[in-house]
Amino acid sequence: MALLDVKNVKKIYTTRFGGSKVQALKDVSFSVEPQEYVAIMGESGSGKTTLLNILAALDKPTSGKVYLKGRxxxxxxxxxxxxxxxxNLGFVFQEFNLLDTFSVEDNIYxxxxxxxxxxxxxxxxxxxIAEHLGIMDILKKYPYEVSGGQKQRAAVARALIIKPQLILADEPTGALDSRASDELLNLFTQINQSGQTVLMVTHSVKAASSAKRVLFIKDGQVFHQIYRGCQTNEEMYQKITAALTVLTTGGELK
Known part of the structure; x- marks a missing residue:
């Protein structure tokens, strides 16, 4: 059974005074199996954030269903x-969402x-978890005393400590420099290899290249997907770049 099952999800927003309607998601369907690592990509306004909010149960679809482990x-x-x-859900955000008045340890707790x-x-x-993520030495420090990469590791620890069915990551490398981004992506790969299911929304081709499968959203629908198989990160990067070019300029995918 799929861990996450999204069936014919549609989302329509009505403007404040009901004058017009905006269709953020038209008809989105896909499944995520246990222990998968899936990245979702698309242009700004394609519906990625709306979809993530629905998967996180922070918003409700206008129609369609989302099942988590059959529920x-x-x-x-x-x-x-x-x-x-x-x-059930562990969250990793671009801006870390750590409280500066709490120690790193207390934020994780x-x-x-x-x-x-x-x-x-x-x-x-x-x-x-702290030992695996390499943050034992910063647990007693406060978020303003540690680097961006360390903050994001703390955020990952906070997501993992609840033993979630699914980790939802929203642009997790967006606030990190290249070195910290590489460390985080390696960390996600290790976490996934240990059995954790990860779903990540990202604009970064490099970040998406670390996933096992990449879904592309265009105009509120699943436009295309790429499976890693035996491909390297470099080969995934090239395929993702080609798909994004078609997504933004039109044409056909090979």
Whole structure:
């Protein structure tokens, strides 16, 4: 069974006074299997952010369904939604979303604190993650005392500590320099190889080249997809670049 199943999702926004309607998503369908690493690409305004918000249960589709491990997200009651996200979804954002008044350690603990977990359990979960991500030496520091790459590693740790079904990453390399970006992408590859399912929205061809599959969104629909197979990152880069050229200029994909 697919971990994530998106079926005929449509999203229409009505302007404030109901004068006009904007169709952000027309008819999006795709599945993500357990342990996949999928990147979603598309031009600005193609519907990527809208789709991510729907997958994160932060927005609801006008029509269509999203299933996470067989559960229809539209059937999750509003009062249960926050707990549902904490239990099933890990988030990694471009701007890290760390609280400067909390230490790195406490930022990572936050979703477990909200879930009512005891300190002993939180600490037990954190140690192997922090060691794997190489952030043991910054746990007692504050976000303003560490680098962008270290902040993003802390954000990844916060996503992993809840043992999520799925990690949703929104432009995770967008605020990083090239070295920190490379480190993060290598980290995502390691996390995925350890069994974690990852879905990433990105504008970066380099970031998408690290995924096992790339979905392209155009005019609110899935336009094309590329499977890694045995291809290298460099070969993926070339294929993704070619697909984006067709997506922006027209023509046919080979």
């Amino acid at each position: 229809d997200l539209s059937q999750v009651k509003e009062k249960e939604m926050a707990a549902f996200r904490r239990q 936050l979703p477990l604190v909200l879930a009512g977990k005891k300190y002993e359990e939180m600490h037990k979960r954190l140690l192997p």
